Amino acid sequence: MGKVLMKGNEVIAEAAVHAGCKYFFGYPITPQSELVAYMARRLPEVGGLFLQAESEIAAINMVYGAASTGVRVMTSSSSPGFSLKQEGISYLVGSELPAVICNIVRGGPGLGNIQPAQSDYFQVTKGGGHGDYNIPVLAPASLQEIVELTQDAFDIADRYRTPVILMGDGMLGQMMEPVEFSERSDTEQCKKEWATTGTRGDGGPKIITSLELDAESLELRNRNLQQKFARIKENEVRYETYHIDDAEYIMVAFGTTARITMNAINKARQDGVKVGLIRPISLWPFPEKPFIETREHVKAYVSVEMSAGQMIEDVRLAVSGHAPVDFYGRTGGVVPTQEEIYDKIITVSGGVTI
Template sequence: MGKVLMKGNEVIAEAAVHAGCKYFFGYPITPQSELVAYMARRLPEVGGLFLQAESEVAAINMVYGAAGTGVRVMTSSSSPGFSLKQEGISYLVGAELPALIVNVVRGGPGLGNIQPAQSDYFQVTKGGGHGDYHTPVLAPSTLQEIIDLTEAAFDIADRYRTPVILLGDGMLGQMMEPVEFKELSERKPEQKEWATTGTRGDGKPRIISSLELNADALEKRNELLQKKFTMIKQNEVRFETFETEDADYIVTAYGTAARIAMNAINKARKDGLKIGMIRPITLWPFPEQPFIATRDRVKGYLSVEMSAGQMVEDVRLAVEGKAPVSFFGRTGGVVPTQEEIYDQIIQLAGGVEV
């Protein structure tokens, strides 16, 4: 098909179409409005349906209805709008319905601004709605990776009957890079025995609900969900490492922050410092393995985030106090620079030998 120059938000949308998604319900909010606009034009071309809902609350409940029929469906928003979807996301988990939910994060709290941030980490990884639940979270760092992870997100959603979150930020959503898509082929919709498409008298009625008034029965449902979450943790962890084998210090970052941190790490390597990187790709389940593999021999970790410090808590849990964990972050939509991260690395390592 060849490479094309596209904006990140549009890449997410086209990747979803290539993954077989033909249904989108959403509401425009900067910095992801181009995704909504792209879907409005694109889905009718492939026989799909686009609907701009009257609110984010309405959109996520429309997703619930479409997911119940077994189709591949998605919605997208940015931080304040994503907050409004939390009740619906909890409903989707409780009813075991697959869907893709995109959050292109912007500065907060409150309405904040429209600049890129990573301050929704707690919200997406800890379960922002009510109840004991998790949602798988995939965090790409390049537009090409968005293509792969969007398809993976739909596959994970169907495999485990769960909503999946694709987490980006305003910079990833707005930047342009050359990307390459596979040829678009007609996907045959998967037949899902649980979907509410009618039994035509050949079986019991299919009922989808998260309501269970009996406490013992609800506890059993929760136990089944927890078993599912355990399976996801065992099978779906994704991460990338760089030069960790001989590293004295390891930087950890995801998404846009990881791209910038990599430049700082390369500069530190040229200056003779043994610095590595662990880049989580799944934020939940969090990739504990590379930290467990390195924590007994490295001198320390540095968590770099576009937040006041959120992922750093999961890093510390994985390290279990066996090495010091430092933090550097910028907030409010301010993006850390390569120079700032490099200075933090130098400070952590105690300087460069001249």
Template sequence: MGKVLMKGNEVIAEAAVHAGCKYFFGYPITPQSELVAYMARRLPEVGGLFLQAESEIAAINMVYGAAGTGVRVMTSSSSPGFSLKQEGISYLVGAELPAVICNIVRGGPGLGNIQPAQSDYFQVTKGGGHGDYNLPVLAPASLQEIVELTQDAFDIADKYRTPVILMGDGMLGQMMEPVEFNERTAAELPKKDWATTGTRGDGGPKIITSLELDAESLEKRNWNLQEKFSHIKEHEVRYETYLIDDADIIIVAFGTVARIAMNAIKQARREGIKVGLIRPISLWPFPEKPFLETRDNVKAYISVEMSAGQMIEDVRLAVNGHAPVDFFGRTGGVVPTQEEIYEKLIAVSGGVLV
């Protein structure tokens, strides 16, 4: 196919199609509406089905129904709409149904605005809905990485029978970059002998539900889920590092903020300040390993976010008191600049490199 110039939201949609997704249920909300519009045009071309639901709540429950039949299915939204999906997401987890849910984050709380933000971090990494659960969360930083992580999201969902969140900020959804897609064939999709596809020749009827009225039976189901989450934590951690081997200060950032921070790091390096970067790609499970490997030698970490400070809690847990953890953030849809991050680096270095 070669490289094509596309907008981020459309890249997500096309990558999903290449991953074998033929079913999409959604509702338009800025700044991810292009994703919905693209799916409306694209899915009929590949023999799939697009349906604009009457609400975000309806959309996630349609995803539940489609996932129960074993097909690859997806929905998307932006922050307020994603909040409305939380009950349905909890049902998907309880019923162990695979699906991919995209959240292109905007400023909040409430209706907020349509500018980019990362302030849904708590919601996606700490469960979001009711009950004891976690969701794998992938956070791309470029449009080519969107291609790879969208396809990975479907694979992880099928492998563990769980919903997977693909999260980006509004800037990532709206920017344009050249991308290249990888073909995936139907033969590579896993067999789903648990799916409700009828009773002929597949071992009889199947029941998919998250309802378990007996307390001890529900507890057993919960411990089985926790075992699954532990397996995901062991095998599905993703991160990238940059110049951390000799770093005195390490910035921690994800998504497009990491790209801005990278330029500030290069600027600081030219001034002789040894700065590195840890970029979590999986927000859950959070990458603890690079912190374990650096925290005894690093003089400070700085969590840089488009929020009032959310990922910093996971950074502090990973550092576990071995070094100070500072914070720089912009919120409400304001994007931090390279110069602001650089100035924060200078301020921190003045306190720890004396």
């Protein structure tokens, strides 16, 4: 197919189609509306079904219905709409149904604005809805990485029978970059014995529900879910490191903020500051390993976010008191600049060492 120039939201949609997704239920909300529009045009071309629901609440419940039949299904939204999906997401987890849910984050709280933000970090990594649960969360930093992580999201969803969140900010959804799509031979389209496929001679009736009125039975179900989450934490951690081997200071950032931070690191290194980057790609499970490997010799960590400071809690837990953890962030849809992050590096490190 070769490289094509596409907008981020459209890349997500096309990558989902390449991953075998033929069912999409959603509702337009800026800055992810292009994703919905692309699916409306694209899915009929591959024999799929697009349906614009009357609300985000309706959309996530339609996802529940489609997921229970074993098909690959997706929905997407942006922050306020994603909030409306939380009850349905909890139902998906409780019923152990695979689906991919995309959140292109905008400034908040409330209606906020349509500018990029990362302030949904707590919502996606700490459960968001009711009950004891976690969801795998993947945070790409480039449009080519979107292609890869969208495929991964569907595979992880099927592997563990769980919803998976793909999270980016409004900048990632709206930017344009050249990308290349290729068919992956390892797409996990396994037979789903649990799916409700009607009277097709595949056994007796199957009931998919998150309802369990007996307390001890519900506790057993919760224990099984926690064991699943433990397996995900063991097997699905993703991260990237940059110049951490000799780093005395480490910046921590994800998504497009990590790209800006990397440029600031390059400038600081030219000026003699030994600084590196840890970029979480899976926001949950959070990558603790690179912190454990560096925290004995690093003088300080700095969490850089487009929020008031949400990921910093996970950074502090991973560092576990071995070094100070500082923070730099912008909120309300303001994107931190390379110069601002560079100045933060210089402040934390005590100045240029040349």
